Amino acid sequence: MKKLFYLICARIYGPELTARIVYFLELKKQISAVVPNVLVHSRSIFSKDILRMKDSERIRYLILSNSLLSIIQSVWLPRYAREQSFYYDRLKPESRAWKMCEAFAGTLLSLLKKNSEFIGVLSANFDYWQDAAFRASCSKDNLAFMVLRRENEATEKARAVSMRRYADVRIGTIDLVMVFSESSKKLLESIKSENIVFKDIVVTGPPRLDRPSMIPDTILQDEKDSIVIFSYINGNYCDDPRNFWEVVKHLYRFSEERGLSFIIKCKSEGDKQALKNAFSEHDLNPERVDWRVAETPIDVVNKAIVAISFNSTVLYQLLSLNVPLIIPFVYASEQEKDDAILHNSKGMDEAGIFRVDTMQELDVELNRIIANRQKFDFTHQFRLSLRENYLSWDPANPSARRVEETILLLNNRRSKNR
Structure with missing residues (x-):
């Protein structure tokens, strides 16, 4: 009105x-x-x-x-x-x-x-x-x-x-x-x-990124019951849309088999609507997905076992939340891999970050993360390297x-x- x-x-x-x-x-x-x-x-x-x-x-x-x-x-x-x-x-x-x-x-x-x-x-x-x-x-x-x-x-x-x-x-x-x-x-x-x-x-x-970046300790690892993917379908994030859609389809089936909630965090209402419209083309039911738009990353992942994204600024905030993070390089060219945010060729290796090149590797890492239910505390040195390479981010300032x-x-x- x-x-x-x-x-x-x-x-x-x-x-x-x-x-x-x-x-x-x-x-x-x-x-x-x-x-x-x-x-x-x-x-x-x-x-x-x-x-x-x-x-x-x-x-x-x-x-x-x-x-x-x-x-x-x-x-x-x-x-x-x-x-x-x-x-x-x-x-x-x-x-x-x-x-x-x-x-x-x-x-x-x-x-x-x-x-x-x-x-x-x-x-x-x-x-x-x-x-x-x-x-x-x-x-x-x-x-x-x-x-x-x-x-x-x-x-x-x-x-x-x-x-x-x-x-x-x-x-x-x-x-x-x-x-x-x-x-x-x-x-x-x-x-x-x-x-x-x-x-x-x-x-x-x-x-x-200024918000205190801690998931409440009252939420135990065993109580976490969701898998979250942060949308990256736009061409500015990945060259081949199959990267996103093949991962989404795998997470959709995996979460259903494991009885987990499947959350897709969208960048905007327009992004959400475009993805929901495309679901039928991939034989997926949009009603089985928990769609999120307005919530902050900390609100979305506070009960997440693992988060997934690619070449998005949200990666920085996810790293501050100490949530296991999968970065899929499925269908990515070698040039795209070398240029990608948090690719290990840049020396950005750290426990808690899992880079996968194939759907088989994605499945292995998902099963391992869910079996271990481990919380990762990213090191101070890693945070400094992150800031120097990608982003000016200092909780103290x-x-x-x-x-x-x-x-x-x-x-x-x-x-x-x-």
């Missing part, structure tokens, strides 16, 4: 009045009169980072749904212009459609600036079409446009895809980009284009705090220059 309401508002009242309605209904009640405020465009996965940041006592994060921004701006922008990265190539910036979007964004930001100590906007990436008008308005109103980048290119394949994507796009200037790893920072620094300018790039790590300090430092610098 809310989306329909705002769709009607945008069509009937236009950008300025719609912005005022959004301000009074969505944002005014969130504003702090004590600490600086930042408008956050929330979206899938990024919301997990926001969840760890929102308890800050030094910044108030004002949450505005990206889906709501999509609905409103789609009234003025034609469909062909609503594409990540390449929207400027589809519609000229001076067109009436973009002017309508800028009027909406400008009015909303002006209200926030007028009625609070307001720093600017925080997004999950720098190339979303929903943010384009907000970036332009931030620049005009001397506000900061900041990014806590949810993408973390941990493999050569992922880095190559991003480099191709950003080679020719016209994004403009971004005041601050916070990233999860040194490799992501180096990638952005290597982009040499006058069409994308990053004033500052800072490694903060992902706030979503939470990422949410680093994000907070980076934003406040930027705000102090900008205040001195005004």
Whole structure:
């Protein structure tokens, strides 16, 4: 109903009045009169980072749904212009459609600036079409446009895809980009284009990993009754979709034979629906699966005997939970294996991580893990190696705090220059 309401508002009242309605209904009640405020465009996965940041006592994060921004701006922008990265190539910036979007964004930001100590906007990436008008308005109103980048290119394949994507796009200037790893920072620094300018790039790590990473000791190993696979069907994770589907089919049958719950943790509602629709093609019953979307990894695996995933950032968090982890390299080429997250060719070997190349090996490891019901405590040295190779992650210095300090430092610098 809310989306329909705002769709009607945008069509009937236009950008300025719609912005005022959004301000009074969505944002005014969130504003702090004590600490600086930042408008956050929330979206899938990024919301997990926001969840760890929102308890800050030094910044108030004002949450505005990206889906709501999509609905409103789609009234003025034609469909062909609503594409990540390449929207400027589809519609000229001076067109009436973009002017309508800028009027909406400008009015909303002006209200926030007028009625609070307001720093600017925080997004999950720098190339979303929903943010384009907000970036332009931030620049005009001397506000900061900041990014806590949810993408973390941990493999050569992922880095190559991003480099191709950003080679020719016209994004403009971004005041601050916070990233999860040194490799992501180096990638952005290597982009040499006058069409994308990053004033500052800072490694903060992902706030979503800040939660105390312990499965309650009250849950005994013998009480654990589930197998969990974290979705990785998307081509950015594995080259051959058989990797995912053959593993899913094996886990489906294995869990049924053993009387275990089979959980599939999806990345989004869209991911969940696509997988459920594809189940019939593989002669599987989606009703026998426990589908999860919104829960955090710790909530999903707290009664899991073993977790399975491939080339996904979730691997980092699973390692912090001391759960046995299977990484399937089924149907993976040697090049893909060498490039993969946590492949032992990188010296990332550790008890509790089981790499399998065939379905037979998968079956052997599943039976062994379930028979032993062993809890693995990953070593400090391994955690250090993980951080150096893939991800800036330090429980002693939470990422949410680093994000907070980076934003406040930027705000102090900008205040001195005004």
